[in-house]
Amino acid sequence: MNNLNNYTVTERFLRYVTIDTQSDPESETFPSTEKQKNLGRVLVKELLEMGVADAHLDEFGYVYATIPANTDKADVPVICFCSHMDTSPDCSGEGVKPIIHADYNGADIVLPDDETQVLRLADHADLKNQIGNDIITASGTTLLGADNKAGVAEIMDACYQLINNPAIKHGKIRILFTPDEEVGKGVDNVDIEKLGAYAGYTIDGESAGNMENETFSADGAKLTINGISTHPGFAKGKMESAIKIAGRIVAALPDSLSPEHTEDMQGFIHPVGIQGHVETAVIDFIIRDFDDEELHRHAEVLKQVADDVLTEFPGSSYSLKITAQYRNMKKMLDQHPEIVEYGMEAIKRAGLNAKLCSIRGGTDGSRLSFMGLPCPNIFAGEHAFHSKQEWVSVQDMQKAVDTILHLCAIWEERA
The missing domain is CATH 3.30.70.360 (Alpha-Beta Plaits)
Known part of the structure; x- marks a missing residue:
């Protein structure tokens, strides 16, 4: 797993961010904007082409899919990976033009379509950990959409890797992509019984290595x-x-x-x-x-x-x-300590320093945890979200893919 050299996460991410999926807090429909389903259709098409036979988009705009188990063990718990497809209403997501700034050297990154938008080390602390990495930004007039299309792309690449690397033994894996997370309605119509999972992981966090087991109430x-x-x-x-x-x-x-x-x-x-x-x-x-x-x-x-x-x-x-609105998911996760324990172990196996954090906000996992699917949040590598200076690094996204794959393997090993 640590030697994967055929990541597809970057190419997927660059495609997904060009699809406008902004949600609308004033809308009374679900999803709040029909255009969110445009990305859902793309994801279903790609999953079906991979060989994920049951991938589908439902009437509410959720994408469900299953990677069948490939292990002889019969008692491996079903786990679910979840990310949201919508982008924030706080900043335009229309006409996103992603740019890869290769081999970042610590210098200011000036965004070409609005040169007043400048990414500086002084303003973005985590850039100091990205020297030599490849930074992806938008062009200066829109957000990027790394929140949460980085997570979507990482889960999609992990699906691709699981299907093409049968040596990675795993139980049944469920995939869930949601609309309307940014307007607080992301799991309003999730079918928990249909998911049938014991544990979930949202891939919607910030710095590489971070895992969040606690949110605001x-x-x-x-x-x-x-x-x-x-x-x-x-x-x-x-x-x-x-x-x-x-x-x-x-x-x-x-x-x-x-x-x-x-x-x-x-x-x-x-x-x-x-x-x-x-x-x-x-x-x-x-x-x-x-x-x-x-x-x-x-x-x-x-x-x-x-x-x-x-x-x-x-x-x-x-x-x-x-x-x-939602409650601190730690109350539910503390009842199932192995869910967080396995997540931390997967991050370490990916070669990162695992750090358990609290988030001054909420995720789909906050509510999913109280709906019967305990669900901490794992890093996706997204930074400066909801802004024109939003960014993510290629290498952090690849580490997130590794982490997902290690998680699948750990649940199989420990069964």
């Missing part, structure tokens, strides 16, 4: 303010503007619970949208923490801030609706 909050509207010419002592109340509430939130003042294992309350009129205003928040009890306390802080502000507006009122 996440809630959404919608604060609706009901003010008092009157004619502004006759408003003295009567008007209570919901817009101004909303502004006061946002301003009163503690800095210590804002994303821009927190790091590591600290949680936050983050206003992500505000709209309204004098009579009614709505603020949408996301609330995050690694600890579920702290998550609930953050919601209480938000409620207390609203209560305090509203004491100055006796004619107005508010309502607060909290919606659960």
